[in-house]
Amino acid sequence: MSIGFACLTLGLYDYQFRTVMAKNANKETLYEVINHNLTILDKMIDYCAENKIYMYRISSDLIPFGSSPINQLPWESLFQEKFISIGKKIIENRIRVSLHPGQYTVLNSFKEDVVDRAILDLIYHNKILDLLKIDSTHKIILHIGGAYQNKQAAIQNFENNYKRLNPDIQSRLVIENDDKIYTIEEVLQIGEKCQIPVVYDNLHNQINPSFPLQSDKEWIERCARTWKPKDGKQKTHYSQQAKGKKSGSHSFTIDIETFLQYYRSTNSHHQFDIMLEVKDKNLSAIKCNQAVFDYFSITDLEKEWAKYKYLVLERSPNIYQAIRLLLQSKKEYPVVAFYSLLEEAFAVRLQTSVVCNSLEHVWGYFKDKATLTEKKKFFSMLEKYKTGIIKLQQIKRYLFRLATSYQITYLLQSYYFEEDFIN
Numbered sequence: 335m336s337i338g339f340a341c342l343t344l345g346l347y348d349y350q351f352r353t354v355m356a357k358n359a360n361k362e363t364l365y366e367v368i369n370h371n372l373t374i375l376d377k378m379i380d381y382c383a384e385n386k387i388y389m390y391r392i393s394s395d396l397i398p399f400g401s402s403p404i405n406q407l408p409w410e411s412l413f414q415e416k417f418i419s420i421g422k423k424i425i426e427n428r429i430r431v432s433l434h435p436g437q438y439t440v441l442n443s444f445k446e447d448v449v450d451r452a453i454l455d456l457i458y459h460n461k462i463l464d465l466l467k468i469d470s471t472h473k474i475i476l477h478i479g480g481a482y483q484n485k486q487a488a489i490q491n492f493e494n495n496y497k498r499l500n501p502d503i504q505s506r507l508v509i510e511n512d513d514k515i516y517t518i519e520e521v522l523q524i525g526e527k528c529q530i531p532v533v534y535d536n537l538h539n540q541i542n543p544s545f546p547l548q549s550d551k552e553w554i555e556r557c558a559r560t561w562k563p564k565d566g567k568q569k570t571h572y573s574q575q576a577k578g579k580k581s582g583s584h585s586f587t588i589d590i591e592t593f594l595q596y597y598r599s600t601n602s603h604h605q606f607d608i609m610l611e612v613k614d615k616n617l618s619a620i621k622c623n624q625a626v627f628d629y630f631s632i633t634d635l636e637k638e639w640a641k642y643k644y645l646v647l648e649r650s651p652n653i654y655q656a657i658r659l660l661l662q663s664k665k666e667y668p669v670v671a672f673y674s675l676l677e678e679a680f681a682v683r684l685q686t687s688v689v690c691n692s693l694e695h696v697w698g699y700f701k702d703k704a705t706l707t708e709k710k711k712f713f714s715m716l717e718k719y720k721t722g723i724i725k726l727q728q729i730k731r732y733l734f735r736l737a738t739s740y741q742i743t744y745l746l747q748s749y750y751f752e753e754d755f756i757n
Contacts, residue, residue, distance in 0.1 A: 335428060335567075335605040337626065338382075338389025339612070339619040345749035346381065346616070349374055353400045364398060364407045371396050372416045379420060380414055383427040386629065387619050389607055390433050394459065403450070410465060421466030421495065427451075429700045430607060431468070433459045436477040442479035442492035460503045470505040471566025475533055478509060478524065480518040485515075489524060491566040496528055504530075508569065511538045512615035518546035518553050525560045532557045535571040536596065541581050552602045555697065558604055568606035572596065576613075584611050587680070588755070590625055590673040597626060614756065625669050632664055641748040642676060644753055648692035649682040650667050675713075680755070686720060693719075693729060696750070703740045727753055 343349050350366045351374055359361045375396060380389050399405035424431055439455045440448055468471075481486045499507070509525055510533040511518040518532075518539050525532040536550050549586045554570060561568045574582040574592060588610060595610075612618045617623075617704070620638065624630045639661060647654045657675050660668050697712060715732060718724045728753050737745045749755065 335626075336607045337609050337610065338387055338430070338607070339615045340434070341393040341615070341745070343378070343381070343616045344614050344754055347746050349377060349381070349393060351393055351422055353395055354653070355721050356399070359399055359404050361407050364405060364409070367415060368397055368407070368409050368449065368546060372413055372420065375424070375607070375671065377418075378422045379427065379429060379510065380452035381616070382429050383423070385616070385620055386623060386627075389430050389432075390621075391434055391461065391609060393748045394433055394435055396462060397458070400462075401455040410461065411715060417462075418467055421468050424466060424468055424472075430472060431463075431466075431645045432473045432609070433462060435459055437477075439476065440479040441476065441495045442482075442488045443486075444482055444491060451476065453495075453498065456499060456503050456507070460500070460506055463506060464502070470564055471608035472506070473508045473531075473569060474503070474506045475508050475510055477512045477515075477571075478521060478624070479541065480562070481515050485520075492524065493528055496530070501622055505564065507705070508565075510532050510571065510642070511535055511542070513538040513541040517542055517544040518557075522556060525557075525738060530560065531562070531568075532560045533571055535573070536563050537573040537575060537582065537686055538571075539582070541577070549599070552608060554600050555604075558606065568604070570606050570608050571611055572608050573611040581664075584613055586613040588612050588614075588622055588678060589672055590621060592621055594625060594670070617749070619685045621673050625673065630667070630669070632661065632667050633670060635667070636661055640744070641750075642746065644655040644692055644696055644745075644750045646676065646679045648689045649679045649684060649687065651691070653679040653682075682754070684726070689726060690716060690720060692735075696733060696745070699742050699745060700740065702734055704736065708736060726756055730756075 342351070351371050354363050354367050374394065378390065382388070389648065396406070417644050423601055433556045435455050439452045441452045443452070456474065456476075463472050471504070472669050476494050477605065478489070482486060495506075496504070508531040509521055513534075518534055522532050532551075539550070539553065542717065554568070557570075560566050574585040574589060575581070576585045608622075610618050624634055624638075639657060643654065647658065653675055654721070660671055660675065693716060700708070700712075712729075712732065715724060715729045717727055719726060730753070734751045736742075737751075745751070
């Protein structure tokens with residue numbers, strides 16, 4: 335079994351993909367952006383290998399306008415060697431990658447131009463995997479599409495248009511239940527008829543359930559029968575509902591206790607891969623991997639704690655101390671307790687006095703390096719934050735610039751500057 339994440343990362347310095355607007359999509363700009371994105375993908379594969387994450391979804395935006403005539407750059411040939419190099423890393427590190435076309439790739443539309451664009455988009459996605467020179471166990475995930483006030487006719491449309499696809503694309507394509515239209519039962523019927531592997535999404539099934547109601551384990555086992563040896567290990571999608579958000583919104587992080595209940599209840603005689611769909615991306619992937627697999631140790635928890643510690647300190651000094659005590663014993667591996675305490679800390683609302691204490695603590699990394707002007711600016715910003723004139727993001731951005739300037743690696747490698755953690 336592998337547990338992975340989708341596309342982007344949190345808390346990693348200089349791991350951002352770039353895009354380009356249509357009006358600026360000339361050959362020079364496209365070359366620059368594609369070269370950058372492939373460099374980031376290369377780094378992302380290294381990151382996954384280093385953190386023992388063996389499943390990763392590549393962003394569909396890897397090549398801007400990859401399936402559009404807007405992109406006139408012969409990117410396949412220009413970057414062929416770079417693709418091959420990345421593909422070798424994927425194979426050597428046993429990382430399974432996938433792609434997931436977006437909502438506008440609709441194969442069952444009744445509009446021919448929409449179907450034509452969908453087919454072009456699937457050709458583009460398949461081309462990426464072909465250029466990486468990886469086999470058909472690396473998949474392209476697709477939703478069925480719309481109902482168009484006649485679901486049976488729309489299903490037939492999907493089946494007819496699926497037959498139009500190149501066999502290479504067919505060999506990679508898998509289909510997934512969604513949270514509004516097509517239930518897992520309906521998708522299974524399509525998959526069984528057309529011999530397409532089916533991906534089970536637990537949250538989509540909670541929101542848009544099939545009748546009769548079955549457990550996650552039962553659906554996963556039924557979906558398993560649609561996967562053939564050439565398809566590789568069965569894939570599933572796992573997510574949790576964000577509290578207080580609209581139905582179907584993914585949670586910021588994976589609650590570790592809830593995930594482990596799911597994992598234990600669904601783990602049967604066969605194993606399957608799990609793609610996490612969650613806002614904190616790689617961080618939840620590390621969390622769930624460390625909680626499930628026995629090749630991690632207390633050292634791995636300590637490495638993660640070094641990245642989280644100041645985020646915890648600015649929320650709860652008590653939890654900060656509790657985690658420090660928890661990790662003191664080098665003979666134990668308290669992974670669930672560790673992540674449960676982290677989750678408890680991130681549920682705490684920021685309080686100005688506590689945040690200011692943590693900011694001064696972090697300032698300790700700069701006090702012997704910063705100029706007098708930089709010191710005055712920091713403490714001026716601190717006073718402005720105390721009185722509500724500026725926001726925490728502004729101070730952290732300033733500290734990030736200083737950390738970059740003075741190469742404070744410990745801070746730059748932490749999650750402290752990730753603005754998604756600011757509540």
